[in-house]
Amino acid sequence: MLDITDFKKAKNKAVFLKTLKEKEPAERVEDILKTVEYETELIKLQAELVDLQQWVAKYNRRLCIIFEGRDASGKGGTIRRFVEHLNPRSMRVVALTKPTDVERGQWYFRRYIKEMPNPGEIVFFDRSWYNRAVVEPVMGFCDTEEYEKFMVQVPEFEHMLYEDGVDIIKFWFSISKDEQARRFESRLANPLKRWKFSPVDQEGQRRWDSYTFYKEQMFSKTHTTFSPWIIIKTNVKKTARLESMRYVLSKFRYGNKGNSGTTLFPDPNVVQRYHRLIKHID
16 A cells, blocks of 8 residues: 655656556556546546636627436536536526426426526536426326427427527436446435435336336437437446536637647547437436
8 A cells, every 4th residue: 555655755657656556456556547537637628618618708608508317327426527617607507496386387498498598608407497308207297288298399499599599508418227226325325425315216216117218208309400419328427527528618619729638529439419229328
């Protein structure tokens, strides 16, 4: 095991790496190097996001990034990495609770319209209006008429946003059933994350096939040329975070783009546009 003297003796990276390999098991060394590589890439991509935000503010763009996916797919953790170094004055994270009695009597999209980005602002949706496409019908939170009306209206709603100049990116974070179960167990074992686990999460495993059915219905009816679904494979959390950042950055020509020195092209093995013929892990 490394101690403080090893750090003091390390004159450069090569010397430290040699000491590390001598004192730590091979698996531990590999994990450490992967973490260092991840943190290095993360900082570079976050610097690019700062440049993107400045460009959005300068040209009064309106950017809306939606994060959808099954529970424990990594949406919240990815959003935290996106916003970590952004200016909070021109950025918001929206994670709405269940609608009030008054909101239930309103047009479904009204509560989301109020959260749309202002000129020069980026808004991150931790779940969105697509609750009605998957979670609500699976859990019985809406009836058939409400669901079918939503599925007809949502492409028109998004087309209006598109025509009005709102940039929309729709992510679906895709996780396998086994990995979801493992993450649920990890949440329950961690007192700092136990609050994330709810009865709805537990039902997610039992109703996996129902979620899959409604998810596929959602893709087939709401994946459009002006508002496509982007699938992110998230069984490896850190990779998913980096590649989703790369996708967002690849979509815009902002000032100082590429100055960080890292690639801004997402890995096609991790990031894919929805296509009904592609086999999904969830």
